[in-house]
Amino acid sequence: MxxxxxxxxxxxxxxxxxxxxxxTKRMIRRAILKAVAIPGHQIPFGAREMPLPYGWGTxxxxxxxxxxxxxxxxxxxxxxxxxxxxxxxxxxxxTRVAGVATTESTAEASIIQTRHRIPEKALREDQVIxxxxxxxxxxxxxxxxxxxxxxxxxxxxxxxxxxxxxxxxARLGHIAKAYDYPVMVNGRYLMSPSPIPAFDNPKMxxxxxxxxxxxxxxxRIYAIPPYTPVRSLDFEDHPFRPIRAPHACALCxxxxxxxxxxxxxxxxxxxxxxxxxxYCGERQVAVAQEAAE
Amino acid sequence: MTPLSPGFAxxxxxxxxxxxxxxxAMSRPGRVVVAGAALRPPAPLCRAAAAVxxxxxxxxxxxxxxxxxxxxxxxxxxxxxxxxTAPDHAAFVLATGTPPALDALQPGSEEQPQRGATLxxxxxxxxxxxxWRLTGPGIEHEHRLAVxxxxxxxxxxxxxxxxxxxxxxxxxxxxxxxxxxxxxxVAIQEG
Amino acid sequence: MYVAVKGGxxxxxxxxxxxxxxxxxxxxxxELTVAQVEQQMGLAVDRVMAxxxxxxxFLAALAIKQAKGxxxxxxxxxxxxxxxxxxxxxxxxVETSAMRLRRRVSATYxxxxxxxVLGPTFDYTHRLLDFALAAEGEARGEGPQAPAPVxxxxxxxxxxxxxxxxxxxxxxxxxxGDLTRQPLAFPxxxxxxxxxxxxxxxxxxxALGYSTQRGYGSNHPFVGEIRVGxxxxxxxxxxxxxAIELGEIAITECQMVNQFKGSRTEPAQFTRGYGLVFGxxxxxxxxxxxxxxxxxxxxxxxxxxxxxxDAEFVLYxxxxxxxxxxxxxxxxxxxxxxxxxxxxxxxxxRSAVAAEAARDGMAEAARDGTAEAxx
Numbered sequence: 001m002x003x004x005x006x007x008x009x010x011x012x013x014x015x016x017x018x019x020x021x022x023x024t025k026r027m028i029r030r031a032i033l034k035a036v037a038i039p040g041h042q043i044p045f046g047a048r049e050m051p052l053p054y055g056w057g058t059x060x061x062x063x064x065x066x067x068x069x070x071x072x073x074x075x076x077x078x079x080x081x082x083x084x085x086x087x088x089x090x091x092x093x094x095t096r097v098a099g100v101a102t103t104e105s106t107a108e109a110s111i112i113q114t115r116h117r118i119p120e121k122a123l124r125e126d127q128v129i130x131x132x133x134x135x136x137x138x139x140x141x142x143x144x145x146x147x148x149x150x151x152x153x154x155x156x157x158x159x160x161x162x163x164x165x166x167x168x169x170a171r172l173g174h175i176a177k178a179y180d181y182p183v184m185v186n187g188r189y190l191m192s193p194s195p196i197p198a199f200d201n202p203k204m205x206x207x208x209x210x211x212x213x214x215x216x217x218x219x220r221i222y223a224i225p226p227y228t229p230v231r232s233l234d235f236e237d238h239p240f241r242p243i244r245a246p247h248a249c250a251l252c253x254x255x256x257x258x259x260x261x262x263x264x265x266x267x268x269x270x271x272x273x274x275x276x277x278x279y280c281g282e283r284q285v286a287v288a289q290e291a292a293e
Numbered sequence: 294m295t296p297l298s299p300g301f302a303x304x305x306x307x308x309x310x311x312x313x314x315x316x317x318a319m320s321r322p323g324r325v326v327v328a329g330a331a332l333r334p335p336a337p338l339c340r341a342a343a344a345v346x347x348x349x350x351x352x353x354x355x356x357x358x359x360x361x362x363x364x365x366x367x368x369x370x371x372x373x374x375x376x377x378t379a380p381d382h383a384a385f386v387l388a389t390g391t392p393p394a395l396d397a398l399q400p401g402s403e404e405q406p407q408r409g410a411t412l413x414x415x416x417x418x419x420x421x422x423x424x425w426r427l428t429g430p431g432i433e434h435e436h437r438l439a440v441x442x443x444x445x446x447x448x449x450x451x452x453x454x455x456x457x458x459x460x461x462x463x464x465x466x467x468x469x470x471x472x473x474x475x476x477x478x479v480a481i482q483e484g
Numbered sequence: 485m486y487v488a489v490k491g492g493x494x495x496x497x498x499x500x501x502x503x504x505x506x507x508x509x510x511x512x513x514x515e516l517t518v519a520q521v522e523q524q525m526g527l528a529v530d531r532v533m534a535x536x537x538x539x540x541x542f543l544a545a546l547a548i549k550q551a552k553g554x555x556x557x558x559x560x561x562x563x564x565x566x567x568x569x570x571x572x573x574x575x576x577x578v579e580t581s582a583m584r585l586r587r588r589v590s591a592t593y594x595x596x597x598x599x600x601v602l603g604p605t606f607d608y609t610h611r612l613l614d615f616a617l618a619a620e621g622e623a624r625g626e627g628p629q630a631p632a633p634v635x636x637x638x639x640x641x642x643x644x645x646x647x648x649x650x651x652x653x654x655x656x657x658x659x660x661g662d663l664t665r666q667p668l669a670f671p672x673x674x675x676x677x678x679x680x681x682x683x684x685x686x687x688x689x690x691a692l693g694y695s696t697q698r699g700y701g702s703n704h705p706f707v708g709e710i711r712v713g714x715x716x717x718x719x720x721x722x723x724x725x726x727a728i729e730l731g732e733i734a735i736t737e738c739q740m741v742n743q744f745k746g747s748r749t750e751p752a753q754f755t756r757g758y759g760l761v762f763g764x765x766x767x768x769x770x771x772x773x774x775x776x777x778x779x780x781x782x783x784x785x786x787x788x789x790x791x792x793x794d795a796e797f798v799l800y801x802x803x804x805x806x807x808x809x810x811x812x813x814x815x816x817x818x819x820x821x822x823x824x825x826x827x828x829x830x831x832x833x834r835s836a837v838a839a840e841a842a843r844d845g846m847a848e849a850a851r852d853g854t855a856e857a858x859x
Contacts, residue, residue, distance in 0.1 A: 038407060
């Protein structure tokens, strides 16, 4: 019911610090605190429409917006890289609506929002990592009905997932789940680690930093407190094995980091480089310095 | 009636800072943090408890309180809190004196344990380095928390609260402008 | 030497500048004004208001202009704006029997109190491209003015209900749920289902409604009534304690009349499917009413066998803002998960090849063994 001469201007005038209104932040903050108190349990929350599309990090953005303050230094990565377009877009969003300092350095960041990776550098107690989560329900591919999966979580009945993993072993010789590999949190809740490669799963276990997870479209928040046991599901005779490409990074030589495969021609030429661009950059500088000395 | 003292000087940024303090406390049970140092809430409300409620409570969160008319008028004005008379209907329970029994508060259900209440309870003092031995998620080895003026029989009640996980009540202990949190996962042993 | 791809920021800025340029199109042509969109693309505006869940013709028209006519993108812009608005409270229920009607048709009665009013409709037009519209600047004559019905026009379903033939809706004074505040939970109450459908994608509602007609969740619908027009919105400020009129909104209401066989406790009677949407949106309102009725299967003791009767399926997939975001997010880089799948697939294939080789080896050895034994 607005006239044509409506003065509502473009830009971010009239929007609150960190975009969300205070009532929304309080609602999200309450959900985050309950998530921390019940590690691995998905808390339904009234996710708002954000000015970025659902599926593009709205859950992570809402969590970050609810915790972010002027003293924070924000790092945003997508696929491990700070310079991928969606990471840039989200970083710009927070620069615009919160005027917050940003960094590409894992060590300098107080909040790291991520899609699909955990940085290679170990996180510290004074850091928070916020994961963007497309599908928070680890059982969703096995049981699409939420009413039913909520019941299964209540009963801690995770037989479906064990059967699924065991079928892989019976058919293929090992578990064919390479990313979004389910974990048990503090021995109680089955949890989706978000679509990080299984390679990153062990970093979640007893991590000194607080880990928060936001799923905007599915309207769920969950958390892992610091130093909480996180175990990737496996079997005694088929222990969990993180997979990485068996190569060294072509840029920094790392044989420990997670690698992206890059096609260099159409004749089968390829190379492997670190997915974590900050880690790789630091190592390249260190290698160059060593060579110079 | 005396005029109400102000709430947060900067409602947006002060609430953010207080939330981060509470988040730190809840993430690292037993660690003592500072909140609401600049507030002057009406007695018997302490600064930390006032800050927690300003930060988290509003018209969507039923609040039970034993703090009396002045404190309740202050909370109603500054956070639009909706007071309830039955503690088991409350999302937040504010106890400045002896709190209701833990098992008399809303514990949530197995499907929705997040409905479990948050008890904000004022104690005489909080200190780190000695006292209770805390272990559990959020704690690398062990945290020590010294609480004076904890409710009688608290540790026994706490053990029962913890035993019904994932249902249960989470507690925020407040003294002056300091607070420490006890999420339902934490195990507490006498120091 | 390979250099990692950089310059994403510059690429984004350049892409957005290009987008702006293509939005404007040929600059030798006059720029479209928001008022023109609002006036001359009125049904697009109505759809965007409905799916954007915000009754504001100006903002919807602006969103359509900004979105280059992509109506889902426009609805998204409107939703993202809407979500930042302060909520003052909930209005009183609108009284559609007191609507200022532009159109009102019933398929169940030839004539009825208040009459049939055809109104501005595509119905009975011959779908021939009108090349006269291609000649701009032509003044069109005003349509003849039919006297609109005045006063209260009772709803068809109410007429049936008075006779006991139409099931009365359960009345409930409880505050209805609000999906924009509380996420869906199941079982979902009817007000929440209706809110979800009213904001749902028109194509989804249309297809699901259609599926019920083709036997997937059989119900036998009649259009009891469709009414299009304006209705007053009233709000009771707590400090006043009585309702004041805030203004009018344009809505379309559809009441479908459906058979109900009756049960041991209830005699056979009609039941209704209900649709109510912002703006003039008959297709949307009718689809909504069909799906609403299908979703009442459980309540009415019917088998739940068809997609349109499955509340979780319908309600979780009706929202085109959620759907478009998640479908389109597949465009985002997935190098990391894809890489882990690549390595995984290679490992599986290697072990399959190794296993086959081992089997071949064993067979060979077995053959050799047999041969040796024969020697």
